[in-house]
Amino acid sequence: MTAVLEARDLGRWYGQVVGLNDLTATIGPGITGLLGPNGAGKSTFLKLIAGELRPSSGRLEVLGHEPFANRELYRRVGFAPQQDALYDDLTGLEFVTLLVRLHGYGAREARDRARRALGRAGLDTAMDRRCAGYSKGMRQRTRLAQAIACDPELVVADEPLTGLDPVGRREVLELFRELAEGGVHLIVSSHVLHEVEALTEEILLLHRGRLLAQGSVGEIRDLLDHHPRRVELEAREPRALARALLAFDEVAGVTLAPGHPDAAGGRLIVETRDVQAFQRHLTATAAELRAGVRSLESTDASLEAVFDYLVR
């Protein structure tokens, strides 16, 4: 298997702020998801891959080349950046055509390529409108179109699903799968686990500029399953319910907290190793005790919390 990307002790600082810290990883062919909460270093990593930034330390090779200011590599890589920026005074077609022309294609060929790419990205009917009038999702699709218009070997997409509605997400995911089936390698970032999961098995987990884990989604999930989740609930009889819940194996701890001032009863914060088993037991126990459970909320289901757990 030839590596698409190899990073060795890769670091990038913005003054005193660490964007990426000692990252060592190898990315193979196909689709790879780059997962991490906001501020994890995903965009920095992708900008280094796309050659927009130069590493502060370490070494990075993409398709066998160092990327920064490497014109030979730019010919083979398509980059869809995260920033919501287009030439608003141009139409989508004019914008993509301009960028394709900068790959050395003639006017007609560039226009045809731009048209095809915008069509693949789902902008058939909107490509002749000015970008200023585009919705967030259409702008996202335009950025994708310019990335794929010149048939790159590698597409690097930074948060490409942000701003898309559910139908749009499905279409873009389908486009990524098509590209991968056609032999294109993709590196796609997201801060939402299920988005990446829907696309690929191979993921890199980043957090605070560091690589936390690399592997298949299954392996990462196994890792996460050991993470005690916090569930908050409000009940009319919190003390009785707390005593009963502590008897279950999956409950690691229960804390009593003041409830809403206008409501009788109180609030329980439960730490559990198995949310599904806990919910089954809670339903039965609450009914048996007539505990009057009013609300139930998982407070740390966010990816940020999961990452916090992984770095502890």
Add this chain to the structure above:
Amino acid sequence: MTAVGLLSASAVLYANQLRRLARARRTWVALVLAALPVAAAAVIVQFAHRYEGPPPAMSIGWVLQVQVVVPILALILGSSVVSEEVDDRTLTFLFTRPIPRPALLWGRWLASATVLSVVLAVSTGATLWILRAGLADHAPTPEQLAALEGEDTRLGAGVAGPLMAAVLIGGLTYSALFAAVGTLFRHTMILGLGYTFAIEGFVANLPGKSQTLTIQHHLRSFVAGYGSPLWRELDAFQNAVFGPGPEALLTLATVLAVALLGGSWVLARRQYVLPS
């Protein structure tokens, strides 16, 4: 398909930028500013009396056109060449193409310089035409001029040509300078305004050698060197130190070349960190 060369990439960016500038707000602002000397000329011919010494075309052409309109228009059109791409965060799209990075500066600057030159040429030409047509009856006789200068100085000769040349050369030099500054700093417009008023507006008119550090000084030397001796009689040139015309032209060309080459050097090496 190989990597794209500097010339072809610059040509693509030039054509695109020219089309964009044709409908850009900054071009309309430039047109309004360029109309000021024309309007001033139209007002002056309404109230003109017989004059002696340098014709009003020189005063208006210099004070309004070269000292004010040229640097400000060059700032409006030149400062955006690179900094607009940075401020709008669209630089990523151009910097991840297989083109030499300096093509961005060359292509976009040439487009700005084209628009700037056309606007300035039309504005200066219209101003001179209005003044020539409106003041023909009020001009001093050649004898009066000869007495003033001690030599035969034909009115009109050495005024329009050098003024037009100074306007165009000044526009190109200032715009290249502001474009180059845009490769280094953000908020080029604010920096450029500060430079225009503090250095070109103030230092250029101070007595002594410090004025030689300004573009205005070299433009003055250029018109005085290549134009009518009447240029030296202008009130605006009271504190002026004049250098030889060819040297002034060479200095201006050097500033322009250094600005473009320096800007290209910076663009080729610098990383621009754009917020996501």
